[in-house]
Amino acid sequence: MTSPILVTGGTGTLGRLVVSRLRDAGADVRVLSRKSRPDENGIAYVTGDLAKDQGIGPAVDGVRAVVHCASDKKGDADATRNLVRAAEKAKVAHLVYISIVGVEDVSFGYFKSKLESERVVTESGVPWTLLRVTQFYDFVLNGAQKARKLPLVPVPAGFRVQPIDPEEVADRLTELALDEPAGRVRDLVGPQATDAVAMIRAYLKAVHKGSPVVPVWMPGIGKIRAGGLLPKGPEGGYDTARVSWEEFLAAKLG
Numbered sequence: 001m002t003s004p005i006l007v008t009g010g011t012g013t014l015g016r017l018v019v020s021r022l023r024d025a026g027a028d029v030r031v032l033s034r035k036s037r038p039d040e041n042g043i044a045y046v047t048g049d050l051a052k053d054q055g056i057g058p059a060v061d062g063v064r065a066v067v068h069c070a071s072d073k074k075g076d077a078d079a080t081r082n083l084v085r086a087a088e089k090a091k092v093a094h095l096v097y098i099s100i101v102g103v104e105d106v107s108f109g110y111f112k113s114k115l116e117s118e119r120v121v122t123e124s125g126v127p128w129t130l131l132r133v134t135q136f137y138d139f140v141l142n143g144a145q146k147a148r149k150l151p152l153v154p155v156p157a158g159f160r161v162q163p164i165d166p167e168e169v170a171d172r173l174t175e176l177a178l179d180e181p182a183g184r185v186r187d188l189v190g191p192q193a194t195d196a197v198a199m200i201r202a203y204l205k206a207v208h209k210g211s212p213v214v215p216v217w218m219p220g221i222g223k224i225r226a227g228g229l230l231p232k233g234p235e236g237g238y239d240t241a242r243v244s245w246e247e248f249l250a251a252k253l254g
Helices: 015-024 055-060 078-091 108-121 137-147 166-177 195-207 247-254
Strands: 007-009 029-033 043-047 065-068 095-100 128-133 152-155 185-191 213-216 237-239
Touching: 007 015, 015 029, 015 065, 015 166, 029 055, 043 055, 055 078, 065 078, 065 166, 078 095, 078 108, 095 108, 095 166, 095 185, 108 128, 137 152, 137 195, 137 247, 166 185, 195 213, 195 247
Parallel strands: 007 029, 007 065, 029 043, 065 095, 095 128, 128 185, 152 213, 185 237
Antiparallel strands: none
């Protein structure tokens, strides 16, 4: 029996996809969860809390790799620091961390915390792999579904993104977790640069909702309007996913 792979955030949008793929690949999978859950479908659940530094030691004990998908708008770097400390003590052989394309340019709030988490991982004593990706389609969809009830839909003007289907991100993370530590790997980005206004309009068209979209100027996102979340450099410097926003919507909306 091989040593398991631990997935943090294994019940979230991305984590559950990674867990499923790892199981399909024949890996033993362990999930760190804040809520106690019975083992099921060959997946072992360990109760713990990264932010509170509780239960992490037993979670990493004996694992051969950790895929760190757990993330929070507050305390993300401290949670990662707690995980790394436990992984170092347990002599974990591989830590896979997912971050955000452009995180060094759009360095405020959540992005600043993600950048600090990157440093925690890359400066640790655990062999690591770091993958940066663009925003998930799911996040845009969640906001669009809430906004569709409004007679007018306000959307930040110039909010430039190149989002991606998390299914494709899960594919890549699974490949990386089953391989050897590779350091910083090529970024993975969505197939098309666009903006929030265009994406919301496409969603409303897909659900046959005629509410007008109103671009609204927002302070504090100048770096995003300048393309801070878009991939940098020549196309050869990153990998481009395949699934478009329209294809994603068609699959989600049936």
